[in-house]
Amino acid sequence: MKTVQEIVMQQTFSRDDLVVLLNTEGEERTQLFSVAAARKEDVVGRKVFFRGLIEFSNICSKDCLYCGIRKSNDKVVRYDATDEEILEACRFAWQNRFGSVVLQSGELSSPVFVERVDGLLKAIKKLSNGELGITLSCGEQSRETYRRWFESGAHRYLLRIESSTPELYAKIHPNNDHHSFEKRLNCLSLLKECGYQVGTGVMIGLPFQTLENLADDLLFLKKIDVDMVGMGPYIEHEETPLYEHRYLLKSKQERFDLALKMVAALRLLLPDINIAAATALQAIDPAGREKALKIGANVIMPNLTPCSYRKEYQLYEDKPCLDEDADLCKNCLEARIELAGSEIGYGEWGDSRHFFSRGNRPK
Template sequence: MPSGLSSILEKKDHDRSDILAMLQCSEEEAPLLYRKAAAVRDRYVGNHVYLRGLIEYSNICGKNCLYCGVRRDNSRIQKYTLTNDEVIEAAMTAHKLNFGSIAIQSGENSSKVFVDNIEELVRAIRKLTGGELGITLSLGEQTRETYRRWYEAGAHRYLLRIEASSESLYRRVHPEDEMHSFYHRLDCLRVIQETGYQTGTGVMVGLPYQTMTHLADDIIFMRDFDIDMCGMGPFIEHSDTPLGVRGTDNLFLRERFNLTLRMIAIIRIIMKDINIVASTAMQTIDPAGREKAISCGANVVMPNLTPARYRAGYLIYEGKPGYREVNETNISGLNFEHMPGMTLGRGTWGDTPHYRRRLSKE
């Protein structure tokens, strides 16, 4: 007679109560969940870990999210924007080291100078690498026209984390003003998908006020949105932010870490052929955090290629690792001994089969 979890894992489709049961399975049962997720990953997207060389372009942000160290009102960080030469140099390092893809991330900025410059950079990187380097953007909420211009310039993936798919929870972790509208963010996500990008989103796990039901609904939200990529990480306090003080109800970091592993495993089991990031936030809590996330179904890592002297200015949360330059003999920084059977996918964009499948349905 199969256990409760085994019979749920055998199902083809999962409803909210199944997701809740997977989220709340016992510590003894959890390895079964993780093994299933890893097997689904191997079957649907292969046993490769793909690389996205991360370039943190600027920490100047017009927004004031209550959890983020890069927020507008944090005057304790030194503001910076990389020069175009620095961005191109980082991209060329990624190309030389055969990363296959880069991800350009920044605080949110919709100024004409910013939008024009990103377009110029995307075109330049495509040209200089002969189109060999895939380009992901994570540059926040923009207009339909801006998303289109960057797409036409050659970016093909866009990551915009919803952070919390419950409107009420979203409102509790963002200021109550027009700049932080849940519905505007949702609209942006739809426009990104309509523009043609491989579309990624994700949530923070272990936010104050978050319940298991919120997390189950986050999984359903991502499934129903039919996302191509998922980036989730544990919430980690930053002391220069309103949510930076650890509340008495907050989960311990290790609990958030374990819950994130479960969220990764569940989204893999449910969405099968998407790309899932093993986030650097996991590594902040556990030095082998990314390897553990990969063992639970993730398949993408984002080694930091931002010039080292700027990195202290891009601490969205505290304790973020990655101050070292990328080590040419181990560009992913992963310990593959912790992940038997996995290989590094180099020199390839590492696109999701899900994206192609989604397009063929449209």
């Protein structure tokens, strides 16, 4: 049987190798983190890129069993930020040289929604003189919609798979055509066809989930040749059906530790992709995002959502930074990134190196 020391020096990894890495404790875990940190610095450098996060609507057509803003949760106060509020947040990002923004919402696909996002993309490009990079995270859409949004200025898209194991996916989503594993996969393929830098991600520490499932998730990310990943620990929400299975969960600290090992293993598996330090890490450990940056992550998302809306966009409980305004959030993250021994790539889009390694050209 191979040792951790042997495994971390490999260029390719089997499912068994990854399970070993996810099982590490003590000195072996320290070794995993150390090698991942060195790989990150060698391949993508010490820069951390800002993505100003604007959660512009919590209205959602989906009923995912783990999500706090699922359609059936009637305790959520629904909101839809105005175009002016969204553009003001983008203006802040541009003036403070964030480089990029992320427009995120619940999943809708109506003609009105599609038209609105299209108009916002064009307006963001105009107000920033084309300087702001734009990532969208607006769920499953048609090929035509994805292409339209790409042509209007979006160049990155995040569509999380949450679990690449079909049986587990089925346990955390309603059993109907509106929550289809196959459709999710197809949308990831469509996004790549349209020219996006494609991102996805998984939840770590779900009920019913095994280390083998997580190893398969990592191999799935490599198989689909993903450009960026956002993944973090699963944190339960009491107004969701999955909450009744909380007795199956590892402790939050165990889920946090497992999430860090996933980040480190992913950096070894796909050295040149972008990896986000998930906000959910900070919900468990106040220094959670810095710890992820030290061992593999290179993207962080300051929350620019107007404060009056933030408490209504709680996908999980104990979400941090609900009452920090944009300036406070920016200053806090600058300090955190410095403590993590990294520097901020101000004014840079921070595109995925992996995307360009496939022959794509920078815009």
